Amino acid sequence: MTGRIQHRETFLLNIAKQLGRSPKTELPRPTWQYQPQDRVLKDATKEELVAVLKKQCANIHTHIVISDTAKLSQDLQSVVDNYGGKSVITWKDERFKDYGLSQLMTEHWPQTNIELYEWNAQQQEENIRQAEKANIGITISEITLAESGTAVLFSSKDKGRSISFLPEKSIILIPKSTIVPRMTQAARWISEKIRRGEKIASCINFITGPSNSADIEMILIVGVHGPIQATYIVIEDR
Amino acid sequence: MAMKTSDDRFHHRVTKELENQFMRSAVSSAQERFQTRRLQQAEELGHWEEWRAHGEEIRKHVLENLDYYLYQLSENVSKRGGHVFFAQTAQEATDYIQSIAKKKDAAKIVKSKSMVTEEINLNVALEELGCEVIETDLGEYILQVADHEPPSHIVAPALHKNKEQIRDVFKEKQGYDQTEKPEELALYVREKLRNDYLTAEIGITGCNFAIAESGSITLVTNEGNADLVTALPKTQITVMGMERIVPTFEEMEVLVSLLTRSAVGQKLTSYITTLTGIKDEGDTDGPEEFHLVIVDNGRSAILGSEFQPILQCIRCAACVNACPVYRHVGGHTYGSIYSGPVGVVLSPLLGGYDDFKELPYASTLCGACTDACPVKIPLHQLIHRHRQVIVENEGKAPVSEKLLMKAFGLGASSPTLYKMATKMATPVMSPFTKDNTISNGPGPLKAWTEARDFPAPNKDNFRDWMKHRTKGGDHK
Amino acid sequence: MNVSLFATCLVDMFQGNVGKAVVEVLERLGCTIDFPENQICCGQPAYNSGYVKESKNAMKKMITTFEHAEYVVSPSGSCAFMFKEYPLVFKGDPIWEPKAQALADKTYEFTEFIVHVLKVEDVGAHLEGHATYHTSCHMTRLLGVTEAPFKLLKNVKGLHYVDLPGKDRCCGFGGTFSVKMGNISGEMVNEKVHNVEETGANILIGADAGCLMNIGGRIQRQGKPIKVMHIAEVLNCQ
Numbered sequence: 043m044t045g046r047i048q049h050r051e052t053f054l055l056n057i058a059k060q061l062g063r064s065p066k067t068e069l070p071r072p073t074w075q076y077q078p079q080d081r082v083l084k085d086a087t088k089e090e091l092v093a094v095l096k097k098q099c100a101n102i103h104t105h106i107v108i109s110d111t112a113k114l115s116q117d118l119q120s121v122v123d124n125y126g127g128k129s130v131i132t133w134k135d136e137r138f139k140d141y142g143l144s145q146l147m148t149e150h151w152p153q154t155n156i157e158l159y160e161w162n163a164q165q166q167e168e169n170i171r172q173a174e175k176a177n178i179g180i181t182i183s184e185i186t187l188a189e190s191g192t193a194v195l196f197s198s199k200d201k202g203r204s205i206s207f208l209p210e211k212s213i214i215l216i217p218k219s220t221i222v223p224r225m226t227q228a229a230r231w232i233s234e235k236i237r238r239g240e241k242i243a244s245c246i247n248f249i250t251g252p253s254n255s256a257d258i259e260m261i262l263i264v265g266v267h268g269p270i271q272a273t274y275i276v277i278e279d280r
Numbered sequence: 281m282a283m284k285t286s287d288d289r290f291h292h293r294v295t296k297e298l299e300n301q302f303m304r305s306a307v308s309s310a311q312e313r314f315q316t317r318r319l320q321q322a323e324e325l326g327h328w329e330e331w332r333a334h335g336e337e338i339r340k341h342v343l344e345n346l347d348y349y350l351y352q353l354s355e356n357v358s359k360r361g362g363h364v365f366f367a368q369t370a371q372e373a374t375d376y377i378q379s380i381a382k383k384k385d386a387a388k389i390v391k392s393k394s395m396v397t398e399e400i401n402l403n404v405a406l407e408e409l410g411c412e413v414i415e416t417d418l419g420e421y422i423l424q425v426a427d428h429e430p431p432s433h434i435v436a437p438a439l440h441k442n443k444e445q446i447r448d449v450f451k452e453k454q455g456y457d458q459t460e461k462p463e464e465l466a467l468y469v470r471e472k473l474r475n476d477y478l479t480a481e482i483g484i485t486g487c488n489f490a491i492a493e494s495g496s497i498t499l500v501t502n503e504g505n506a507d508l509v510t511a512l513p514k515t516q517i518t519v520m521g522m523e524r525i526v527p528t529f530e531e532m533e534v535l536v537s538l539l540t541r542s543a544v545g546q547k548l549t550s551y552i553t554t555l556t557g558i559k560d561e562g563d564t565d566g567p568e569e570f571h572l573v574i575v576d577n578g579r580s581a582i583l584g585s586e587f588q589p590i591l592q593c594i595r596c597a598a599c600v601n602a603c604p605v606y607r608h609v610g611g612h613t614y615g616s617i618y619s620g621p622v623g624v625v626l627s628p629l630l631g632g633y634d635d636f637k638e639l640p641y642a643s644t645l646c647g648a649c650t651d652a653c654p655v656k657i658p659l660h661q662l663i664h665r666h667r668q669v670i671v672e673n674e675g676k677a678p679v680s681e682k683l684l685m686k687a688f689g690l691g692a693s694s695p696t697l698y699k700m701a702t703k704m705a706t707p708v709m710s711p712f713t714k715d716n717t718i719s720n721g722p723g724p725l726k727a728w729t730e731a732r733d734f735p736a737p738n739k740d741n742f743r744d745w746m747k748h749r750t751k752g753g754d755h756k
Numbered sequence: 757m758n759v760s761l762f763a764t765c766l767v768d769m770f771q772g773n774v775g776k777a778v779v780e781v782l783e784r785l786g787c788t789i790d791f792p793e794n795q796i797c798c799g800q801p802a803y804n805s806g807y808v809k810e811s812k813n814a815m816k817k818m819i820t821t822f823e824h825a826e827y828v829v830s831p832s833g834s835c836a837f838m839f840k841e842y843p844l845v846f847k848g849d850p851i852w853e854p855k856a857q858a859l860a861d862k863t864y865e866f867t868e869f870i871v872h873v874l875k876v877e878d879v880g881a882h883l884e885g886h887a888t889y890h891t892s893c894h895m896t897r898l899l900g901v902t903e904a905p906f907k908l909l910k911n912v913k914g915l916h917y918v919d920l921p922g923k924d925r926c927c928g929f930g931g932t933f934s935v936k937m938g939n940i941s942g943e944m945v946n947e948k949v950h951n952v953e954e955t956g957a958n959i960l961i962g963a964d965a966g967c968l969m970n971i972g973g974r975i976q977r978q979g980k981p982i983k984v985m986h987i988a989e990v991l992n993c994q
């Protein structure tokens with residue numbers, strides 16, 4: 043379904059007139075004189091990027107755990123325990139199984155009174171209700187920006203947006219292979235996708251730590267409308 | 281709230297705000313924190329001048345090709361199921377948004393922070409329909425509860441209020457019974473607004489940057505409120521100033537990097553959210569209906585004029601944080617939702633010289649704003665340009681000043697008259713002079729001598745000294 | 757080297773001592789000084805108030821007056837910058853733009869001239885005291901002279917330098933701003949003097965007569981034991 047466009051012609055004609063020319067319908071991709079963004083962390087190795095990410099997490103009030111597939115279950119368990127367990131909501135995502143988390147999530151948690159809800163595209167109202175009451179939301183970063191300590195989440199029918207901001211605590215799994223220097227690489231990747239004619243997610247969220255505000259006397263409050271606490275678990279995946 | 285926030289006279293506002301000691305100390309310490317953090321981030325990033333130059337070239341390119349990019353944007357929004365409405369005036373924008381609210385039979389509307397919706401006075405238009413409109417940004421929410429006080433800073437709207445005042449506002453209006461601790465106040469608002477997000481029929485946002493190549497809009501926040509506003513209500517309306525657009529994700533990234541560092545000294549804020557069209561099939565969260573309202577409201581008249589660079593603005597408020605005048609008078613003195621140097625330039629352009637003719641004089645032309653601007657808007661030059669327009673085109677300069685300047689035109693350009701003036705200065709000023717000092721001067725000097733002494737003119741004229749020694753070859 | 761002195765109206769009218777110091781320092785450094793008698797005001801007060809047309813007469817007169825000069829030196833960053841601005845004012849004027857450009861190209865602020873043209877950093881000055889320095893806005897930001905005064909002050913024997921807190925901030929002079937917005941200007945200079953006092957310095961140095969008149973006027977009003985000196989006066993102390 044395409045949307046309506048109203049009053050476009052006169053509006054754009056007026057702009058062209060103000061700019062003293064006829065309307066432009068074609069424009070080659072601009073070439074820029076400056077490109078400082080590529081220099082940031084240009085030659086950093088993966089290990090160095092992990093170190094940058096780790097350091098940045100201190101600035102963004104985010105707990106970071108370096109893990110690998112062998113001890114991921116154990117590490118995730120301890121973060122969940124630290125957050126008081128209770129109830130967890132996750133995406134419906136094959137990768138949890140790939141990372142060897144099935145046993146923990148589907149067997150261990152129910153046995154220890156940790157309620158698990160997996161996002162279900164067939165139950166929309168229930169999804170929101172569960173996300174709203176869940177203590178912890180678990181998601182997976184598609185691209186991770188070392189410089190700013192940012193996880194990038196792509197929404198889909200199985201990957202609800204709300205999981206990353208309705209629950210009080212947010213855990214984001216970060217496959218080490220997803221770590222890039224900065225937002226530049228992520229933006230370029232998305233742009234290239236668009237140029238190839240691929241459809242991008244309706245919500246791409248660049249998340250940097252828990253929500254916060256300094257609106258009251260410039261005093262930093264961590265945890266406002268979104269999560270109050272956040273943990274990144276970096277997984278050595280290859 | 282419309283753009284104009286006060287009917288009081290400018291000089292009254294100055295006097296009043298200068299007496300507001302809490303505001304002044306809050307503003308000066310906020311300025312220092314913002315500034316320190318901004319400079320620290322710029323330093324850490326490295327090659328800051330190149331970043332600024334890149335930011336500037338992107339913004340300039342977009343303005344030069346604005347019709348092209350708006351066309352591309354609207355096509356792409358439409359392809360992803362969104363409706364686009366181009367509004368020439370504030371009235372057209374609010375009429376359109378009212379019509380959606382009516383169609384949706386909206387009782388409750390949640391909003392994330394947006395300057396352009398304040399500019400077009402959207403909340404009032406929606407409240408006229410009987411809708412409850414809730415600002416969800418913490419600072420904006422505080423001001424809304426405090427009987428719709430105007431914002432005093434583009435990024436930190438409630439900067440002028442202290443935590444005790446905020447506690448009292450919540451107590452008086454909503455029966456809040458906890459302490460003034462910021463964490464408690466924030467938690468209170470978090471809990472209070474949760475249900476509103478879940479029950480609102482419409483979510484309204486502003487737009488930091490629209491992305492033409494994909495029809496996406498980018499929202500930059502720390503609180504996460506924009507995510508809730510756009511994920512939960514079934515209808516989303518985004519209002520954008522027509523210039524807030526970039527070609528692709530790649531340029532968005534550069535400008536966001538400049539924005540978050542310049543605005544709050546963060547590498548990125550907690551949430552940079554890019555939203556494209558309506559939610560996809562099978563998606564739970566996200567809007568079923570999306571409207572993008574693109575607002576001109578006086579902007580196109582700036583295009584092609586000498587003031588065009590002000591449209592490069594990305595609303596980071598770095599200029600506000602650097603301004604030594606804002607530091608003392610705070611945001612409310614400007615009488616506009618846009619305060620500080622950007623407000624000085626933008627308010628007369630969007631709101632007319634009648635209401636904002638004093639603003640261009642509320643600057644020492646020190647250039648701190650221009651230096652701070654991440655997209656290199658020559659702010660102090662534009663402020664100067666306003667003065668010229670006021671004198672030459674608007675005829676709004678005081679008569680006494682015009683006469684004085686006319687005399688200046690004559691006097692300063694005639695060496696004879698000028699020399700006479702330098703010689704006459706001593707006898708003319710002598711009645712006011714005591715111990716080589718004037719502490720209670722006449723005419724315009726009075727404003728000077730309120731706070732400081734004025735030196736008496738030289739008794740032994742420099743010119744005479746110079747002439748004398750050259751003539752006599754006296755090189756001692 | 758032949759230097760034509762552009763004294764500025766404030767020096768001409770109120771601060772003859774500064775003019776004298778400039779002449780003596782430059783002569784000591786081997787310059788021949790000429791003082792074109794026909795010089796008037798650079799036009800800045802009218803120009804900055806928006807009276808561009810009115811100010812052009814003064815500007816043309818100044819361009820003509822200094823046409824013969826090899827170097828033009830001014831003991832004021834702000835007034836020197838005004839000369840640099842002339843080409844912009846006369847942009848597109850076939851006669852006056854090139855002339856304005858020629859003047860701009862040979863104009864220097866006093867300290868900039870000593871350090872960059874004469875290539876001298878130690879003028880052999882001697883002054884005992886604790887001093888702080890006010891970096892004036894036009895000189896620093898617009899003219900871009902940031903290092904020269906400090907290089908020169910560093911070599912003044914007996915002078916102990918203390919950094920001024922908030923040194924990047926305007927003192928509130930701003931030409932006509934100081935009378936048009938007298939109360940705001942008064943608060944600004946009050947803060948500036950407070951900062952000067954905090955340094956514990958007994959000498960305040962600057963390179964712009966306007967700022968010094970403003971800050972000095974406030975210091976005098978408050979009866980603070982701080983001596984206000986133009987940098988030329990400091991460099992002239994032996």
